[in-house]
Amino acid sequence: MTAKPKLRIYLCAPRGFCAGVVRAIDAVERALQIYGAPVYVRHEIVHNKYVVEGLKAKGAIFVEELSEVPDTDKPVIFSAHGVPKSIPAEAGRRNFLAIDATCPLVTKVHREAQSHHKHNRQVLLVGHAGHPEVVGTLGQLPPGSILLVQTPEDIETLQVADEANLAYVTQTTLSVDDTRQMVDKLHERFPLIVGPQREDICYATTNRQEAVKRIAPFVDALIVVGSSNSSNSQRLKEVGERSGCPISRLVLRAEDVEWDLFRDITTLGITAGASAPEVLVEEIMDAFAERFELEIEIVSTADESVFFPLPRELRPVA
Structure with missing residues (x-):
């Protein structure tokens, strides 16, 4: 054998x-x-x-x-x-x-947008058109009160009524680096623009991207466990590619792994998007264990202890 x-x-x-x-x-x-x-x-x-x-x-x-x-x-x-x-x-x-x-971190963005609108500021939303989070944020204010900007080029060509009365919010699941570039561009074009007191990209997005940046330069391949329609999972795959990983793939289940790609690797990074359950990570690792003798090292970049209570209607009556 x-x-x-x-x-x-x-x-x-x-x-x-x-x-x-x-x-x-x-x-x-x-x-x-x-x-x-x-x-x-x-x-x-x-x-x-x-x-x-x-x-x-x-x-x-x-x-x-x-x-x-x-x-x-x-x-x-x-x-x-x-x-x-x-x-x-x-x-x-x-x-x-x-x-x-x-x-609650999306609700925070909604409240920021409403507050800026109350102060008569035109709101710019950095995000991806059609994503449900973006649709929801755009729908917090009357039509035309929020303008969506997706690329640095959008910012360059943007026409606003009053450059001294602008604010921005962002989608919570974007690439940290892309968003920084967009925010820098906004401040460059509109020096008086007002931003959030604490950035809108959620802690989980930031932490997962940070861990991928740490391992991507020295692994032969990266698997991101997650769905293709998950924004934060797609961003993790992109972060892997940009950080120097030659093979970066988004995979939902073990049956979706393109095994030919991984035949000759000796090192592999594995992460999972914020909406992917650990059982799928285990399923994919089991599939690799059938084909390889595994040595596993955990690379930790942050401790997460955030907890959000259930919506009020579902909490047990005291």
């Missing part, structure tokens, strides 16, 4: 679920416990197909719009990404039991 080749795995820490994702998933599971199935969820609660399928199996019904929800006394839950103000208003009109599982 041929000996398996050796593979050293550098396992990033922290990785996987962040506090906002844990809270959102727990909210759906708790609502199912209290109210029974079905529970309706507007948009994927978090961007991970494995998590969504697991919740469907327990009785959650996912919809893209509230118009798909029948008249019901069952809970209707809003996803961790946040929603435009029109959505809770529609839920109120239909007398739904609405439960908002928006990540």
